[in-house]
Amino acid sequence: MENNRPDYVYDNVMQINDADASRKFLANVFMWMFVALGISALCAYVFANSPAFLSTLVDADTHQLTGFAYIIMFAPLAFVLLMRFGLNRISYPVLALLFVAYAAVTGMSLSFILLAYTASSVLGVFLTSSVVFGVMAIAGYTTKTDLTKFGSILIMFLIGIVVASLVNMFLHSSGLDMIISYVGVAVFVGLTAYDVQKLKNIGAGLTYGDATASKMALMGGLTLYLDFINLFLMLLRIFGRRK
Numbered sequence: 001m002e003n004n005r006p007d008y009v010y011d012n013v014m015q016i017n018d019a020d021a022s023r024k025f026l027a028n029v030f031m032w033m034f035v036a037l038g039i040s041a042l043c044a045y046v047f048a049n050s051p052a053f054l055s056t057l058v059d060a061d062t063h064q065l066t067g068f069a070y071i072i073m074f075a076p077l078a079f080v081l082l083m084r085f086g087l088n089r090i091s092y093p094v095l096a097l098l099f100v101a102y103a104a105v106t107g108m109s110l111s112f113i114l115l116a117y118t119a120s121s122v123l124g125v126f127l128t129s130s131v132v133f134g135v136m137a138i139a140g141y142t143t144k145t146d147l148t149k150f151g152s153i154l155i156m157f158l159i160g161i162v163v164a165s166l167v168n169m170f171l172h173s174s175g176l177d178m179i180i181s182y183v184g185v186a187v188f189v190g191l192t193a194y195d196v197q198k199l200k201n202i203g204a205g206l207t208y209g210d211a212t213a214s215k216m217a218l219m220g221g222l223t224l225y226l227d228f229i230n231l232f233l234m235l236l237r238i239f240g241r242r243k
Contacts (some may be wrong), residue, residue: 007128014045019204021203021204022200022201022204023201023203023218024201024203025199025203025204025213025217025220026141026203026220028202028213028214028217028220028221029199029203029217029220029224030074030221030224031217031221032099032217032218032220032221032222032225033172033221033222033224033225033228035103036099036100036102036103036106036221036222036225037101037225037228038231039100039103039104039107040103040104040106040107040110041107041131042107043103043104043106043107043108043110043111043153044107044108044110044111044113044114045107045111045114046111047107047108047111048080048111048112048114048115049114053070053160054111055225056068056069057069057111057112058106072105072108072109073109075105076102076105076106076109078103079101079105080102080222080226081099082098082220083095083098083099083102083219083222087219092214092215092218095215095218095219099218099221099222102222103225110229112239113233113236115243116242116243117236117240117241117242117243118240118241118242119243121236121240121241122236122240125232125235125236125239125240126232128235128239129228129231129232129235130228132189132192132231132235133192133227133228133231136189136190136192136193136196136199137192137193137196137224139193140192140193140194140195140196140197140200141196141197141200143193143197147193147194147197147198150190150194151191151194151195151198152188154187154190154191154194155191157183157186157187158187158191160185161180161184162185164176164179164180165180168180177237178237178238181234181235181237181238182234182238184230184231184234185231185234185235185238188227188230188231188234189231191227192227192228192231195220195223195224195227196224199220199223199224202216202220203217208243209229
């Protein structure tokens with residue numbers, strides 16, 4: 001931002017242009033995203049492959065889900081709501097702790113995927129999701145087109161997906177499930193580009209290094225983490241091979 005007062009004195013302030021600020025902010029965003037993915041992957045692998053940990057989710061005798069399993073299925077939503085609505089009141093260290101806990105709990109719930117699908121198909125879909133996500137992230141960062149209007153449309157589609165998924169919990173329609181999956185892939189592919197562009201613009205308007213920027217970078221990491229995980233899950237429902 002230009003300062004038209006020539007007599008203004010900057011004390012202990014590092015001047016960086018908008019492009020530098022945006023790049024550093026996005027680097028922090030992606031760092032948090034990768035940290036969350038690493039934690040989730042580790043927890044998913046441990047709980048799926050360790051009988052001791054798996055027994056906390058599935059009763060060995062009845063093969064039914066335990067109470068703890070139901071808790072971790074709904075806990076991620078509680079963590080997200082707490083972080084989003086408590087953003088201005090929660091300190092940065094506490095917010096970071098909640099983020100790590102959220103990634104761990106999500107990883108525990110994702111362990112069921114490793115039990116239901118073959119390891120090769122999970123790995124294949126993960127790599128595919130990574131490539132698609134990376135391409136759309138680059139597109140969102142480099143495009144000059146304002147994606148705001150597209151973002152609003154995609155969010156409406158996302159709401160529709162949530163409603164349709166809830167309805168299909170009672171209908172158990174495989175056809176509707178496949179439609180939801182294909183639409184979901186399109187929505188999260190678009191949201192990836194939209195969110196990266198939005199975060200790029202946010203980064204350009206923040207003072208890099210202050211508490212607000214740190215919190216926004218963490219929440220940006222959460223947003224991209226959710227985009228990637230949901231893209232991965234939608235692709236897995238289409239291309240994943242069950243055991």
